[in-house]
Amino acid sequence: MTSLVTDTRVVFSRELRPVLRDPFTVIFSMIQPLFFLGLFAPLLPDAPDGGSSLQWFVPGIIVMSCLFGSSMTGSNLLFEMQTGSHERMLVTPLRRPALLIGRALKEIVPMIAQAALIVAVCVPFGFELHLAGALLGLVVLAGFCVGLGALSYTLALASKNKEWLFWTVQQTLLFPLLLLAGVLLPIENGPGWLQTLSRINPMTYVVDAERALFNGEVLARTTLDGLVAAVLVGLLGLAVGVRAMRRSD
Amino acid sequence: MIETRELTKHFKDVRAVDGINLTVARGELVAMLGPNGAGKSTTLRMLTTLIPPTSGSAEVAGFDVVRHQREVRLRIGYIGQGNGAGHSQRGRDELISQGRAYGMGVRAARARADELIESLGLAEVANRTVSTLSGGQRRRLDIAMGLIHAPELLFLDEPSTGLDPQNRANLQEHILRLRAEHGTTIVLTTHYLDEADSMAERVIVIDHGRIIADDTPRQLKAKHVGDRVILGFAGPAEAAAAARASGGEQRGDRVRITTDDGPRLAARLAALGPDSIEVVRPTLDDVFLTLTGRSLREDASTPESELVEA
Ligand SMILES: Nc1ncnc2c1ncn2[C@@H]1O[C@H](COP(=O)(O)OP(=O)(O)OP(=O)(O)O)[C@@H](O)[C@H]1O
Numbered sequence: 001m002t003s004l005v006t007d008t009r010v011v012f013s014r015e016l017r018p019v020l021r022d023p024f025t026v027i028f029s030m031i032q033p034l035f036f037l038g039l040f041a042p043l044l045p046d047a048p049d050g051g052s053s054l055q056w057f058v059p060g061i062i063v064m065s066c067l068f069g070s071s072m073t074g075s076n077l078l079f080e081m082q083t084g085s086h087e088r089m090l091v092t093p094l095r096r097p098a099l100l101i102g103r104a105l106k107e108i109v110p111m112i113a114q115a116a117l118i119v120a121v122c123v124p125f126g127f128e129l130h131l132a133g134a135l136l137g138l139v140v141l142a143g144f145c146v147g148l149g150a151l152s153y154t155l156a157l158a159s160k161n162k163e164w165l166f167w168t169v170q171q172t173l174l175f176p177l178l179l180l181a182g183v184l185l186p187i188e189n190g191p192g193w194l195q196t197l198s199r200i201n202p203m204t205y206v207v208d209a210e211r212a213l214f215n216g217e218v219l220a221r222t223t224l225d226g227l228v229a230a231v232l233v234g235l236l237g238l239a240v241g242v243r244a245m246r247r248s249d
Numbered sequence: 250m251i252e253t254r255e256l257t258k259h260f261k262d263v264r265a266v267d268g269i270n271l272t273v274a275r276g277e278l279v280a281m282l283g284p285n286g287a288g289k290s291t292t293l294r295m296l297t298t299l300i301p302p303t304s305g306s307a308e309v310a311g312f313d314v315v316r317h318q319r320e321v322r323l324r325i326g327y328i329g330q331g332n333g334a335g336h337s338q339r340g341r342d343e344l345i346s347q348g349r350a351y352g353m354g355v356r357a358a359r360a361r362a363d364e365l366i367e368s369l370g371l372a373e374v375a376n377r378t379v380s381t382l383s384g385g386q387r388r389r390l391d392i393a394m395g396l397i398h399a400p401e402l403l404f405l406d407e408p409s410t411g412l413d414p415q416n417r418a419n420l421q422e423h424i425l426r427l428r429a430e431h432g433t434t435i436v437l438t439t440h441y442l443d444e445a446d447s448m449a450e451r452v453i454v455i456d457h458g459r460i461i462a463d464d465t466p467r468q469l470k471a472k473h474v475g476d477r478v479i480l481g482f483a484g485p486a487e488a489a490a491a492a493r494a495s496g497g498e499q500r501g502d503r504v505r506i507t508t509d510d511g512p513r514l515a516a517r518l519a520a521l522g523p524d525s526i527e528v529v530r531p532t533l534d535d536v537f538l539t540l541t542g543r544s545l546r547e548d549a550s551t552p553e554s555e556l557v558e559a
C-alpha cells in the first residue's frame with residue numbers, strides 16, 4: 001500500500017523528470033540573476049580590507065536566483081490546471097499533501113544546480129569558495145526555496161484560470177523582497193524605516209546567513225537566524241500550500 | 250456501482266446539475282447525452298470526487314463521494330474533457346507515474362504502460378514530449394492513462410472528441426472489449442449520437458441539469474418518436490386523398506404517418522398507390538428534438554424542415 005512518503009516521491013520524480021530531460025529550463029529562470037552578476041557586480045567597490053566585492057555579492061545573487069526560480073514555479077501548475085492534467089492527478093488516490101510537498105521539494109534540485117553554476121562562473125573572477133560553509137548554505141537555502149515554491153503553488157491554486165493574477169502578484173512581490181533583503185546594496189546605510197522593513201523580511205536573514213556561510217563563518221549567530229527564518233518560511237509555505245491543495249478542484 | 254439521490258450542483262446562480270437521481274448497476278455501459286452546458290461534466294466531476302455537491306448525495310463503487318473520497322478514487326478511472334498528460338512530460342513517463350500513483354510498483358507500472366502503448370497504437374509517440382503530439386494522439390494517451398490500473402468503474406468525458414473516424418472506431422472497440430473481458434462498468438458522455446446509439450445499451454438524456462429520459466436507445470426511439478412512413482404522390486390532390494385514407498399528415502405532395510412498426514405499415518399503405526414509399530427509422534437526435542425542441546446535430550439549423558425532408 002502507498003504512504004504519504006511514496007506518494008510524495010511519485011509527485012517529486014514526475015516534477016523532476018522534465019528538468020532532467022531539458023536542463024536548459026534551469027538556466028532560463030536565472031537569466032536575470034546572471035545579468036546582475038555580469039553588469040552590476042563590476043560596479044561595486046572592493047571591500048575595505050581589499051578583498052573582492054564578489055565575496056559579499058555572490059551569496060546574495062544565489063538567494064536571488066532561488067527567489068526568481070521558486071516564485072515562478074507555480075506557473076507550471078497553473079498551466080496543468082488549464083490543460084486538465086492537474087484534474088487528472090486529483091482523481092488519483094495520491095494524497096493531497098503529497099501533490100504539494102512533492103512539487104515543492106523538487107525546487108531544491110534546480111536551486112542547487114543554479115548555485116553551483118553561479119559559483120563556477122565566479123571562481124575564475126576571484127570568488128573564494130569555502131566548501132563546508134557553502135554546503136551548509138545550501139541546506140539553509142533548501143528550506144527557503146521549498147517554502148517559496150509552496151507559496152508560488154498556493155498562488156497558482158488561488159489564481160485558477162486567472163493567469164494575470166498569478167503574474168501580477170508574483171512580479172509585485174519580487175523586487176520589494178529582493179531590495180529589502182539587501183541583495184544589491186547594504187541596508188545598514190539606509191534610513192530607519194527601510195531598515196525596519198528589512199528586519200521583517202525573512203529573506204534578509206537568509207541572505208545574511210548565506211554571506212556568512214559562503215565566507216566560511218559557520219558558527220555565527222547570523223547562521224542560526226538564517227536557518228530559523230528559512231525553516232519558518234518552509235513550514236509556513238507547506239502549511240498554506242497543503243491547505244490550498246486540499247481545496248483544489 | 251453508482252447511486253445518486255437528488256444530486257445537485259449550483260455555481261452561484263447557475264444550476265449546473267439540478268437534482269439527479271441515477272442508479273447504475275455493475276457492468277452497465279451508460280452514455281450521457283446532452284447539449285453544451287447541460288451539466289454532464291459537472292455530474293461526472295461530482296461522481297469522481299473532484300467537486301462536492303451543493304446538496305444531495307452520491308455513492309460510487311460502494312462509497313460516499315464526499316466522506317470516503319480515497320476509497321472512491323482507488324476504484325475508479327476518469328478520463329476528463331481536457332488533456333491528462335503534462336505537456337512537458339513524455340507519454341511513457343506519464344503512464345508510469347500514473348501507475349505509481351495507484352500504488353503499482355515500478356516494474357508493474359512499466360509493464361502495464363507497455364501493454365497500453367501497444368494496444369492503443371502509441372508506440373511511435375510514447376517517447377515524445379506530449380506537447381508535440383497531435384490532438385488525437387494526446388487523446389489516446391489520456392485514455393491509456395485512465396486505464397492503467399484497470400479500474401472496475403470508468404468515467405469518460407467525451408472520449409472520442411478530436412479523434413478521426415478510424416481512431417474513434419478503435420476506441421469504441423477498446424471500450425467494448427474492456428467491458429466484455431473485465432466486466433468494467435462504464436459511464437461516458439458524448440456528442441456523437443451514433444456512438445451512443447451503437448455502444449450503449451442505456452442512454453441518459455440530460456438537459457438543463459436534469460435527466461429528461463433514461464432508457465435503451467431502441468425504447469427511447471419507439472417511445473418518443475416512432476417510425477415514419479412517407480408516401481410520395483404526383484400532386485397535392487392525390488396526397489390529400491391518401492392523407493384522409495391513412496390518417497396521416499399532408500405536406501405538399503407528400504404524406505407522413507407515424508407508427509410503431511414502419512415496414513409493416515408501409516406494406517399496407519402500398520395499396521394507396523403512391524409513387525414512392527419511404528420508411529424512416531428515428532435517430533437519437535429525433536428523440537432529443539422531440540424531448541427538448543432542439544437538435545444535437547451540429548449541422549441542424551431548421552429542425553422542422555428537416556423532418557419534412559426526411
Ligand atoms: N466551475 C464553474 N463555475 C461556474 N459555472 C460553471 C463551472 N463549471 C460549469 N459551470 C456551468 O455549469 C453548466 C454545466 O456545465 P458542464 O460543464 O457540466 O456542461 P456539459 O454538459 O459538460 O457541457 P459540454 O458539452 O459543453 O461539455 C454550464 O452552464 C457551465 O457554464
Ligand SMILES: [Mg+2]
Pocket residue numbers: 289290291330406
Ligand atoms: Mg462537458
